[in-house]
Amino acid sequence: MMAGVRLVGVWKEFEGVVAVRDMNLEVRDGEFMILLGPSGCGKTTTLRMIAGLEEPTRGKVYIGEDLVADSEKGVFVPPKDRDIAMVFQSYALYPHMTVYDNMAFPLKLRKVPKKEIDQRVREVAELLGLMELLRRKPRELSGGQRQRVALGRAIIRKPKVFLMDEPLSNLDAKLRVKMRAELKKLQRHLGVTTIYVTHDQVEAMTMGDRIAVINGGILQQVGTPEEVYNRPSNTFVAGFIGTPPMNFLEGTLLDDGRVDFGDFHLRLTAGQLELASGYTGKTLTLGIRPEDIYDVDISPVHDEENTIRGRVDILENLGNEKIVHVSLGGYSLTASLPPESRVEEGSEVGLVVNIKRAHLFNEHGEALF
Ligand SMILES: Nc1ncnc2c1ncn2[C@@H]1O[C@H](COP(=O)(O)OP(=O)(O)OP(=O)(O)O)[C@@H](O)[C@H]1O
Ligand SMILES: [Mg+2]
Incomplete structure (x- = not known):
């Protein structure tokens, strides 16, 4: 039984x-x-x-x-x-x-x-x-x-x-x-x-x-x-859960719907702003998985306001994907790019953050949803 x-x-x-x-x-x-x-x-x-x-x-x-x-x-x-x-x-x-x-x-x-x-x-x-x-x-x-x-x-x-x-x-x-x-x-x-x-x-x-x-x-x-x-x-x-692990960025929600991370900004979707209502002027953590960040040259998503620039510190070529560690401002972001990507170690890269796929967390690390 x-x-x-x-x-x-x-x-x-x-x-x-x-x-x-x-x-x-x-x-x-x-x-x-x-x-x-x-x-x-x-x-x-x-x-x-x-x-x-x-x-x-x-x-x-x-x-x-x-x-x-x-x-x-x-x-x-x-x-x-x-x-x-x-x-x-x-x-x-x-x-x-x-x-x-x-x-x-x-x-x-x-x-x-x-x-x-x-x-x-x-x-x-x-x-x-x-x-x-x-x-x-x-x-x-x-x-x-x-x-x-x-x-x-x-x-x-x-x-x-x-x-x-x-x-x-x-x-x-x-x-x-x-x-x-x-x-x-x-x-x-x-x-x-x-x-x-x-x-x-x-x-x-x-x-x-x-x-x-x-x-x-x-x-x-x-x-x-x-x-x-x-x-x-x-x-x-x-x-x-997930490898490479999700990136976490701590920023301040501005009243124009962007999140300020110091050296760059990201614009939230209308749905995300609704979840984050009440957090204006406060600190939020934005989580984005490496596979939800794209090389701007071959990105399936075009989103000017969520495109950021940084320098590739390390590139790990796994054959089926290229994992890049990119520094921008005080952050190091990990992105997993397709093998077609032509980014190179030490050079500048434009990254599109697929903001729809971002996760938001409050100051206690709890998800907003
Ligand atoms: N018999 C025991 N006496 C004292 N402390 C114990 C005893 N058994 C487990 N602990 C403690 O309880 C906690 C949980 O241990 P547990 O063995 O359940 O962990 P686990 O998740 O299985 O870890 P692992 O993945 O390393 O096997 C640990 O801090 C461990 O040191
Ligand atoms: Mg055990």
Whole structure:
């Protein structure tokens, strides 16, 4: 049976350190939810509280309809009774056991009949492309194959919820990309609610149905990859998701609808001015992604008032794009230009800021929308 997961006002404190602060999060039945954030932000602690490996200092945890932790009522269901399966970064296979026995192990523990075990192992091995490898020991496998065995061991029980903590981070870049796609497909196929921890925003964007962005133990935003990318609710989310990261410019809103950045100005759209009404004469932060800034010579957008000039400090040619770091006034702006762009390091460049794509944030870094 599947189930969603719900955290209500969950806190975790370790001697003086608040690892998780008032977390409210609902993971839907069958959903692939990503917990994304920088190192130390509380991802693993959150996952461990769902698993029952940590007890919340405050708050409630539900798996499906079941209340599995409630500090006030003194409810705490131990991990083995929560019907969850966890996959960690270090897959911790039993080195002396074959692939077959590694995957069969959770069922043996539960005294499942031998015949049924055999059938399940073969089903899962088929699904994960491990049929040819059942007799091998972990040391005779590649990293990706070992990771698949660890996954097999987790899914063989058909748990209500999968919890995965950076399961791909030990793999090389190419294999990660491949396993990312495989894992996503597998989750779709099984339809089991999955909570997946990563600090890699590309992994989050490509795999998640929704992403919960965490910083400093505090949930910042929950949304689809599209939502967190296109409508980040604050400067943290805006800056954390996307490479190269969004540019942030701090300026003063003038009463003619332009924002003054000292050495240059940008003119906001009518819609943006409406959002920013009340900020005239005050400081605003304008966020613009590198891909929303164009080389004026080949720009698809023509907008005299939002064209600025600067000097190219650094040009990184990635083949499919040219990333330029341009200094103008006291700012360094990053733009990602198409390969056709003829800009050169050390020379002047005209940049068109596609102002429609700009994000506005108030003095607390909260998005205006
Ligand atoms: N058992 C513990 N005792 C004391 N402090 C802890 C303990 N476990 C975690 N912490 C602290 O809680 C905070 C959150 O840790 P957590 O492991 O959840 O971070 P994370 O987001 O998983 O980071 P990473 O990406 O590095 O794995 C950190 O400041 C960490 O030092
Ligand atoms: Mg962690």
